[in-house]
Amino acid sequence: MNDSTPQTPSTATAQDTAQDAARPSAPDVAGVRVAVIGAGNMGGPVVRSFLAAGVRSEDLQITNSTAASSDRAAQELGASSATRAEALEGADVVVLGVKPYQILDLAAEIGDQLPEGALVISLAAGTTLDRIEAALPDGAVVFRAMPNTPISVGEGAVGLMRGSAVTDQQHELVRALFSRAGVVVDITEEQVHAFIGAAGSLSAFVFAIIEAMTDEAVRLGLKRDLADSLVQQTVRGAATMLLESGMHAAVAKNGVSSPGGTTVQGLAALEREGVRSGVAAAMAAAAETSREMSKG
Ligand SMILES: NC(=O)c1ccc[n+]([C@@H]2O[C@H](COP(=O)([O-])OP(=O)(O)OC[C@H]3O[C@@H](n4cnc5c(N)ncnc54)[C@H](OP(=O)(O)O)[C@@H]3O)[C@@H](O)[C@H]2O)c1
Structure with missing residues (x-):
């Protein structure tokens, strides 16, 4: 299966089954520490989806624009709230769920606090991987994820785009984090425009x-x-x-x-x-x- 081609959720073929068997088993996400910066209309469903996939509530830290907003979102979603510094400390995965116009400034601001090897997942429409990578320290591991809100009930769709430093193992981890979202497809940044229209x-x-x-x-x-x-x-x-x-x-x-x-x-x-x-x-x-x- 070509990773860059969207796959339809059709009945599995014998070839799919053979490829699934060849694929290493999905990583266990229990113990993965996640910081979500911006758990609003889209970041919130992502939090629900990660918790459903097995991330522990104490390992999923939300930081919004104010402490009161972080507490409110954490309580509603069943996660934890933290300051940005607390959330980033020791994070394995950092989700950027702010508005597109804020994303590059946020990436630049967190560069110094980003733990070595942490994966960054941007939810922002319209901000390309190369621009996010340029705003982060050299070699940062960046994904773009384009979800829709029905992921909050496990019936959504997520288009995943991987940055230049992503390894196959990191890609499998992010797919595992979205495993309860609904359909997860690997797409290119050229395909994301159609994906936004269609999902x-x-x-x-x-x-x-x-x-x-x-x-x-x-x-x-x-x-x-x-x-x-x-x-x-x-x-x-x-x-x-x-x-x-x-x-x-x-x-x-x-x-x-x-x-x-x-x-x-x-x-x-x-x-x-x-x-x-x-x-x-x-x-x-x-x-x-x-x-x-x-x-x-
Ligand atoms: N909505 C969708 O269906 C959809 C679909 C695909 C992708 N996206 C993408 O998702 C991203 C978020 O969109 P949204 O619709 O979820 O927006 P939203 O509901 O306004 O949520 C934005 C979140 O960012 C937080 N935030 C703002 N400034 C912050 C800061 N300086 N530090 C930390 N948190 C901050 C806000 O916290 P407060 O509540 O405290 O202000 C809020 O929780 C966008 O980039 C968008 O392109 C959205």
Whole structure:
């Protein structure tokens, strides 16, 4: 399997099985000490995911912009809070979860405190590995991880990019840390723009569509809690059906459409309203923004 090629979560083939057998067993993450600088909307789900993978709560130290914010996040996520200096001391892995405009300054600030050999994982969209490496001491081991928020329930996607000093062993450790996130794929920095459209930002587009469907269900006369559960269950069921069967979405869609029936009329309205082109435009805008941001 080519590490730089995104892999789909399809049914394992005999070749996959042979390659998995050849791959060394996943590293044990219990005992790995992690500092998370910035556990907000994205850093928080990363914390949940690392804890689910087996990092101990006492080994996962959160440091936000204030002590009160660090304490609050640590309590909510089941981790520990610390000052930046405390969190960095002895850390094996340092996650940078601040906003993209802060990331290079933060990397420069922590350079002196970074323990020898610590792995740095940046979550920031649009800041390339070479710029993060340049802001850190020579030889720093840097990853970029592009997650989405559903990793907090183990059903997300993470695109992993490895910097110039990363060893295969360090790569396996980071994959093990994200092993309970959902799907973890190795991508290149050229692929990250498409990845953001298809996963990183996509969860927000799906939330917006779910909201629209729920509001319409209420307008049609259902109570809000029933509308919520019907829409959410149907969206989950449709995705699970495709994932488990490997069926193409068009085939599944045709399977619901009888001639002149309710579904086909609804689908025709969907096309007339431009939903497909709207979705494509949203994904393209996210990918294009990522590409622009990475120009620096
Ligand atoms: N949101 C997503 O879906 C998503 C997806 C993929 C990647 N990302 C990336 O994730 C990163 C964070 O985005 P976000 O949406 O999670 O932002 P966010 O919710 O605003 O979280 C940012 C976090 O950084 C902390 N912070 C700010 N300044 C700090 C400082 N000087 N020292 C320590 N911590 C500091 C904030 O702490 P306080 O709360 O105390 O201010 C907050 O916990 C971005 O680089 C973004 O590109 C986000």
